[in-house]
Amino acid sequence: MYRLSLILLLLSQCLHLSASEELSLLGSLKSHDSLTVVSEIDGVITSLGYDRGEQVSESKSLVQIDSEDYLLMLAKAKASLALSKADMKAKRARVERYRKLKAKNSLSQEQLDNAEAEFQISAFTVDLQELAFEDAQLDLQRTIIMPVADYWVTEKLIEKGDWVQKGQTLYRLENFNKLEAVVYVTENHINRIHPGQSVTIYAEALPSKTFTGEILRVGIKPESSKNSYPIDIIVNNRDGLLRSGFTVDARINVNIEQE
Incomplete structure (x- = not known):
């Protein structure tokens, strides 16, 4: 009798500890890693390397801006x-010449002081001109914008021949290796x-496929419009089958005893 009671007790504890349920939560996918490409200079677009929906390559430029004016400024x-x-x-x-003359008392201290002051001003001018030269070099380099590998063009906001200004958005890029x-x-x-x-992730667009994910963030405040808490999940998309905007069903096994 004692042995039977012990077995029943252990069985009860095992069932009690393993009690769990699967939450099924609907949501949508978005890019976990995105870039906004902006122009760092003013100028006319002379070349565009990619259109919307294309994957970028490190060997081919995104944008080329007319460099003629910047070559002139550099010169x-x-x-x-x-x-x-x-x-x-x-x-x-x-x-140096005035210092030798002053040592021989053939020049006034005021004349030497004036010469030294003019030399200091010329030295500062050189510093400023070096900075201007470096800026001109950078501006020339900025006429060509190179992309980062593993990104796709989701928006192209300019066309060849457009005049763009510093700070203007040119492209929006997204990396789909991981989605959120x-x-x-x-x-x-x-x-x-x-x-x-x-x-475990199921996508409506790919009913025969399953994907793995991991909870990244748990909201600490409910969204007023939904009266529920946002949960961000990182989804592995190395095969490139998923896309931003896909509706997904996220299945999470949770322990009932944690309530």
């Missing part, structure tokens, strides 16, 4: 820098959900 900056350096060199030589599903749970279930929990 001017280079010439101005060379002139400033020549002027500084001449004023340094004068200071947003689902919502009620207050009755929120305490059963935690980051790192595994999730």
Whole structure:
């Protein structure tokens, strides 16, 4: 009798510990990693490498902006820098000459001070011209915008021949290797959900396929429009079968005893 009671007790505990249920939560997919490409200079678009829906390559540029004006500005900056350096060199030589004359009492201190001040001003001018030259180099480099691998063009907002301004959005890119599903749970279930929990994903568009996911974030405040808590799930999409906007069913096994 004692042995039978012990077996029944252990069986009861096992059943009690393993009690769980599967939550089925509907949501939609969005990109987990996106980029907005903006112009860093003003100019005319001379070439566009990609259209909407195309995957970008590191070997082919996204955008090319007319570089003629920037080549000219670089040449001017280079010439101005060379002139400033020549002027500084001449004023340094004068200071050295004046110091020798002052040592022989053949020059006043005021004349030496003035020469040294002019030399300092010329040195500062060289510093400024070097910065201007570096800026001109950067602006020339910015006429070509290269993409990052593994991204797709989701929006192309300009056309060849358009005039664009600094800060203007040119493209929007998304990486689909990982997607993010947003689902919502009620207050009755929120305490059963935690980051790192595994999730099985079913997509309406691919009924015969299953995908794996993991809970990334758990909301701490309900959304007023839904009166439920947002849950963000990272979904592995290495095969590229899923897309942003797909409706998905996220299945999460939770322990009933955690309520």
